[in-house]
Amino acid sequence: MKNKSINKIAIVGTGFVGSTTAYTLMLSGLISELVLIDINSRKAEGEAMDMNHGMPFVRPVKIYSGTYSDCRDADIVVITGGANQKPGETRIDLVNKNTAIFKDVVGNIVKYNTDCILLVVTNPVDILTYVTYKLSGFPKNRVIGSGTVLDSARFKYMIGEHMGVDPRNVHAYIIGEHGDTEVPTWSLASIAGVPMDAYCKDCNSCDSESFKETTYNNVKNAAYEIIDRKGATYYAVALAVRRIVEAIVRNENSILTVSSLLEGEYGLSDICLSIPSQVNSEGIARIIKVPLSEDETVLLNKSATALKQVVEGLKL
Numbered sequence: 001m002k003n004k005s006i007n008k009i010a011i012v013g014t015g016f017v018g019s020t021t022a023y024t025l026m027l028s029g030l031i032s033e034l035v036l037i038d039i040n041s042r043k044a045e046g047e048a049m050d051m052n053h054g055m056p057f058v059r060p061v062k063i064y065s066g067t068y069s070d071c072r073d074a075d076i077v078v079i080t081g082g083a084n085q086k087p088g089e090t091r092i093d094l095v096n097k098n099t100a101i102f103k104d105v106v107g108n109i110v111k112y113n114t115d116c117i118l119l120v121v122t123n124p125v126d127i128l129t130y131v132t133y134k135l136s137g138f139p140k141n142r143v144i145g146s147g148t149v150l151d152s153a154r155f156k157y158m159i160g161e162h163m164g165v166d167p168r169n170v171h172a173y174i175i176g177e178h179g180d181t182e183v184p185t186w187s188l189a190s191i192a193g194v195p196m197d198a199y200c201k202d203c204n205s206c207d208s209e210s211f212k213e214t215t216y217n218n219v220k221n222a223a224y225e226i227i228d229r230k231g232a233t234y235y236a237v238a239l240a241v242r243r244i245v246e247a248i249v250r251n252e253n254s255i256l257t258v259s260s261l262l263e264g265e266y267g268l269s270d271i272c273l274s275i276p277s278q279v280n281s282e283g284i285a286r287i288i289k290v291p292l293s294e295d296e297t298v299l300l301n302k303s304a305t306a307l308k309q310v311v312e313g314l315k316l
């Protein structure tokens with residue numbers, strides 16, 4: 001019988017995102033066992049070796065490369081395997097390549113574990129969260145996409161930088177698709193409990209409308225800009241995944257903009273996208289009904305429609 005005190009995570013895909021996530025989890029002290037799985041088993045092996053040599057400097061965690069059978073007793077399986085965006089490629093462009101890979105990956109995981117939480121990071125993350133939900137047969141609360149947790153972090157960082165405020169004191173969410181149709185919910189944004197519009201009015205040091213437009217564009221285009229310069233993005237997303245894992249492992253009931261299946265919430269169904277959701281050891285405990293402005297509702301519907309069109313073209 002499994003020792004309940006063991007927090008075991010499996011990561012499938014040990015490229016830039018998977019290996020950085022592994023390293024971030026190694027440093028976190030949150031987990032006691034981490035298995036790395038990749039179609040390129042030597043890459044997974046090398047990453048495990050490299051991390052293990054730093055073990056005297058961190059709290060003990062058993063890290064090793066393995067195969068799908070090592071997912072057997074994992075609490076969370078993080079999926080980062082697949083193709084990444086090339087310069088100029090959108091996340092949606094990756095859909096066919098990565099859906100094919102997911103048929104293999106998800107099929108292999110569920111052979112050994114039907115009790116874990118599946119945490120999808122590979123892009124297009126909302127589509128692949130939906131694909132994973134369908135292929136796994138898991139209840140919807142246990143299939144989570146990292147969604148716009150990263151985008152919300154970028155949003156908070158950029159607002160904090162502009163305002164000269166610690167980003168941890170900025171409450172602001174990006175919702176919808178993790179991608180080109182994502183939605184900034186300015187109407188919900190606040191600093192120290194002060195709604196953003198009131199904060200801007202009081203500060204009155206810039207044109208707040210152009211600040212909003214620039215910030216949104218910078219958040220939405222962040223991955224393109226980074227990929228253009230260094231070929232991939234991985235540090236911030238790894239921290240976002242660590243944050244989601246933390247909320248699950250510590251049963252925190254944290255509100256995070258993860259992607260999950262909607263069944264009527266916001267009038268949307270049979271689609272995965274990000275909405276502020278309560279995350280605990282069960283996975284998604286609740287999708288929060290946040291009061292969106294009319295404009296934000298229109299944009300969320302557009303985002304859902306764009307995702308739906310892709311989902312309808314899927315051959316599962």
Ligand SMILES: NC(=O)c1ccc[n+]([C@@H]2O[C@H](COP(=O)([O-])OP(=O)(O)OC[C@H]3O[C@@H](n4cnc5c(N)ncnc54)[C@H](O)[C@@H]3O)[C@@H](O)[C@H]2O)c1
Nearest residue numbers: 013014015016017038039081082083084085121122123237
């Ligand atoms: N959700 C987010 O916020 C976010 C952020 C950044 C990147 N990503 C996505 O994460 C994914 C990984 O990006 P990356 O930069 O690490 O790419 P990468 O090419 O460095 O790594 C991908 C890894 O997947 C492995 N792989 C491929 N097919 C596999 C299979 N069938 N089974 C197991 N492993 C397999 C490869 O061997 C490789 O090691 C991409 O889809 C990227 O777009 C998501």
